[in-house]
Amino acid sequence: MVETGHVTVIRQMTYQPVGRVAAAVEMMTFGRLRGLSDGGTQRADFHVLAVVDAGRGAVTVDFLRHPLRERSAVWVAPGAVHRWDDIADVAGHVVLFVPTAPVTHATRQLAATPDLAAHWNIPDGDWPFVDTARNHLLLEASAPPADTSTELPEILLSALIARLRPPHAEARSANPAFRLFRSSVETHFREHHDAGYYARALGYAPRTLSRAVQQATGRTAKTYIVDRIALEAKRLLAHDRLTAAGCAGALGFPDASNFSVFFLNATGMRPGAWQSAVAVP
Template structure:
């Protein structure tokens, strides 16, 4: 998967021996120690979540075509499928929490509106670091003494940490607060989009498959994510299109087919409508060399 940029490394969740509880607690010091070849600075795409807190130091991070400066109080949440790289974390300290999709249960839809990186004030950072330390201690106890292991406890501590670390603006101010029913509907829609966005491009298809009408999906998505169901779906397709264009040497026509478009023309129309430029132009402006577009 090369086009002049570094190839994207696919990362699978592989916990340390004895630590297979669906969550693992590391820190930046351990990351640097394990990664002597500095693969962290090259693009990678994990199939798990990474939550990081910067307790001290400065650095840089990139996630899905956006660059972020890291400093004391920075929080980073890398979701499964994101293409990211730790551009510079040589001076960063703080915890790194890795966890599988599905390990965090019963969580609200607020995380859908959270950026890949945000800033915590000193008080919120201190409380988040305490929550991370509690999770780390319980995880260490589970590894050292399996009879004390409690995945349910670890899941609750992870949820507490994320709730403590979420920015105050996790839910859009202009969007109505999602009730339990809307949250349930949105979570089902979001999961279905993630599974089928390459072959279902119409909200009506998801509504039929999930047993809701389109208006219900739209209300739930707007309440949880601040945008309509169609816009949410289009954004997911567009993000994957950008990933393919930036991190592979696939011709535009092949990208179109991978994303479920009938032909290159339809894909180009969609991409232009979303970005105001054709995919070949976006690929060039991003910095990748011209591909074999045929």
């Protein structure tokens, strides 16, 4: 894990395993993470999956703060901005992996989920299985490079993901209409902001699609789209330090004024005010 660029607020990170050519999975302790982290906000092009053994702290993922405690898990998707706020007393391990690392169909689907869960607590009954899967991956990842099959860490990563049973795994059983909608929104939200477009493109009646989204998320299709655009706008404002005009161009709004009205309605703040509020002094 190395820095490849600097911006005013958030560092862009790219995946580069230390000492393992072409390795798709890397592990580190929270102790090592503390040595690498300066408390700043980061945005990575790889997955960050953490298992907490003991201690208390906090992590902020996409501007939402989550408490860390014993037997909890964190999953930061590529593109999400995150900051380890307080990990001085946290013990456990962090797994870094590229999006293509999981080898089973189910775990690849979980890794590709656009709105995956950032934090959850691991049930007591699941902990022995999670702990064993994590330790097996740790052992394999620590083997000398000459003795390591590049496939084994990926296989064991998939086992760990499966045993962690992240909350967004339940979305795999959601209405097929919602799954198609979610995937289509992730692909086209920069160009298409209208729920009607997705209904037409997917071949569903607007009411059918809206009902499917409501059942899966508790939100209307329109609200889901608005939330996704607003999240990307926050990332652009914080990470790329774009102006309202820059965000408008990147997110398919006709001009800065239209984007500013959208952002104000979606977040309760004007883009410039929000950008100033999240800036690190």
